[in-house]
Amino acid sequence: MPELPEVEVTRQSFADRIAGARVTGLRLGLPLRWSLGCEGARLAGQTVLGVRRRGKYLLMDLSEGLLLWHLGMSGSLRFDTTLPAPGKHDHVDLLTDRGVLRLHDPRRFGAVVFALDEDDPVAVKLLGGLGVEPLGLGFDPQAFHAALRKRRAPIKQVLLAGDVVVGVGNIYASEALFAAGIRPTRRAHLLTRPQAQRLHAAVRDVLARALALGGSTLKDFKNAHGESGYFQMDAMVYDRAGLPCRVCGTPIKTLRQGQRSTFYCPQCQKP
Incomplete structure (x- = not known):
């Protein structure tokens, strides 16, 4: 799943490249997780003012409104002057000059949603x-x-819940907890101040390194240039079950937490 760095x-x-572009049309394929929320013709003639990020959402500011893009579990965006005809999993084309x-999304958990602005109830429901x-001054x-x-x-x-700190998904949560020396199963309220400070620093460091390496490509993630990320090559624990810890040599273990796989070192991450 694309996480904050991706x-x-x-x-x-x-x-x-898209800032200042004029929207000329919108092509929609199969239904996605949420509906667009307006007629596609409403977007024609609008100008793309810029693209921001909030958590795992991309916020595209238009001259009259806001488009919220979410990549879901398997989505990726591609932007180019010429693209081939839409394929089976290409569900949204925003046409500009x-x-x-x-938006390419094989599993169709992604979405593109229109809102008037960030105060629109539609946007508040998704972002509120x-x-x-985690990489801002407010953390x-x-x-x-x-x-x-x-x-x-x-x-x-x-x-992972995202209401304390946003965007720390499965890969980077496992990596940050390893860097901080904290067992993933430890109850949050039991973390000491020094442990919380180590985890705070680890979250920022892990996400910054992932950004520098272009994110993680475990299956099919690519950026809007079509390029893969390489953070997974440096992962300390994620997806390394049974392999020796890069620090102490102890085999990495895995467990299930909330339907997700968690990876940790039983020696470096004490209970």
């Missing part, structure tokens, strides 16, 4: 419950620890 890498790969922005941005270690003290769920699950 979404931000995607944004960076086309935002400058600078090229086509295409998101936590603080404060003291506030992070205070929020964790209110949560009794396992720390891995709290990170």
Whole structure:
């Protein structure tokens, strides 16, 4: 699933090129997770003012409205002046005078949703419950620890929930917890202040490194240039079950938490 680094890498790969473009039309394929929420003709003639990110959402500011793009479980965006005819899994084409922005999504859990602005109930429903941005100035270690003290769920699950800190998905939660030396099953409210501070720093460091490496390509993620990411080559624990820990040599273990696979080192990450 594309996580925060992949979404931000995607944004960076086309935002400058599409800014200022005039929308000429919209092609919709098979239904996605949520409906567009307006007639496609409403977008024609509008100007793309810019593209921002909030958590795992891309916010495309238009001259009259806002498009929220979500990549779902398997989605990717491609932007180019010429693209081949839409394939089986190409479900949205935003046509502009600078090229086509295409959403490719084999599993159709992604979406493109129109809202008048961020105060529109449609946007509030999608964005209103998101936590603080982990790479922004608002991600404060003291506030992070205070929020964790209110949560009794396992720390891995709290990170994934997205209401304390947004965008730390399965890959990067496992990696950050390893870097901080914290077992994924430890209850969030039991983390000491030093542990929370280590985890805070680890989240920022892991996400920053992932951005620098273009995100992770485990199956088919590509940015809007069609390029893969390489963070998975440096992963310390994720998807390494049974392999020796890169630090201590102990075999990496895996367990299921909330339907997701968690990877950890039983020696480096104490209970």
